Amino acid sequence: DAGITQSPRHKVTETGTPVTLRCHQTENHRYMYWYRQDPGHGLRLIHYSYGVKDTDKGEVSDGYSVSRSKTEDFLLTLESATSSQTSVYFCAISGTSGNTIYFGEGSWLTVV
Amino acid sequence: QQQVKQSPQSLIVQKGGISIINCAYENTAFDYFPWYQQFPGKGPALLIAIRPDVSEKKEGRFTISFNKSAKQFSLHIMDSQPGDSATYFCAASGYSNYQLIWGAGTKLIIKP
Numbered sequence: 113d114a115g116i117t118q119s120p121r122h123k124v125t126e127t128g129t130p131v132t133l134r135c136h137q138t139e140n141h142r143y144m145y146w147y148r149q150d151p152g153h154g155l156r157l158i159h160y161s162y163g164v165k166d167t168d169k170g171e172v173s174d175g176y177s178v179s180r181s182k183t184e185d186f187l188l189t190l191e192s193a194t195s196s197q198t199s200v201y202f203c204a205i206s207g208t209s210g211n212t213i214y215f216g217e218g219s220w221l222t223v224v
Numbered sequence: 225q226q227q228v229k230q231s232p233q234s235l236i237v238q239k240g241g242i243s244i245i246n247c248a249y250e251n252t253a254f255d256y257f258p259w260y261q262q263f264p265g266k267g268p269a270l271l272i273a274i275r276p277d278v279s280e281k282k283e284g285r286f287t288i289s290f291n292k293s294a295k296q297f298s299l300h301i302m303d304s305q306p307g308d309s310a311t312y313f314c315a316a317s318g319y320s321n322y323q324l325i326w327g328a329g330t331k332l333i334i335k336p
Contacts, residue, residue, distance in 0.1 A: 152328065154327060156326075202268075211256045212258070212273070214269075215267030215268050215269065217266055218265075
């Protein structure tokens with residue numbers, strides 16, 4: 113395992129409520145990513161970080177925000193959850209050399 | 225230009241047979257082509273990767289074939305086993321990790 117912990121692993125929430133997913137890594141890797149995975153869409157990048165307080169948008173960033181105050185933690189926030197944000201969310205990390213990305217085990221989010 | 229097209233969407237192979245999954249890309253600047261394997265309830269994990277300076281890379285029963293002129297690459301699984309049943313994703317990237325572009329995935333089922 114790549115030393116990535118996602119929490120919570122499963123969550124059911126109501127439309128309109130804020131939700132925060134946490135990713136914690138023990139590898140001291142520079143890059144961290146949040147992806148969502150939906151049937152028929154594969155993996156889509158939401159946001160990524162290339163250092164503490166350095167973040168940028170991915171291809172599906174609308175409705176999501178992120179923060180990285182420490183190297184080891186990367187938070188994904190849904191400000192006001194919608195049913196279209198029901199998905200599996202994966203955190204991933206990579207180092208400064210090479211392109212290998214290591215994924216966490218996922219967080220299953222259901223918005224009702 | 226940024227798409228990676230993966231086929232087939234699903235594949236059923238008899239135990240001992242050869243599984244073949246294909247991907248095509250458009251951006252000639254891509255220089256890294258990994259394949260990831262994902263089991264149900266888990267995050268994707270790197271299986272094998274290739275760079276365009278070689279036409280084939282083999283690791284055990286898994287082989288990537290790369291055709292630069294056709295802008296295609298494929299994953300071959302020899303002597304397929306029930307334990308290989310998983311979803312496989314191809315991807316491609318240029319010079320930086322966060323530009324990893326994913327195929328939509330192939331669900332592979334190996335029948336005993």
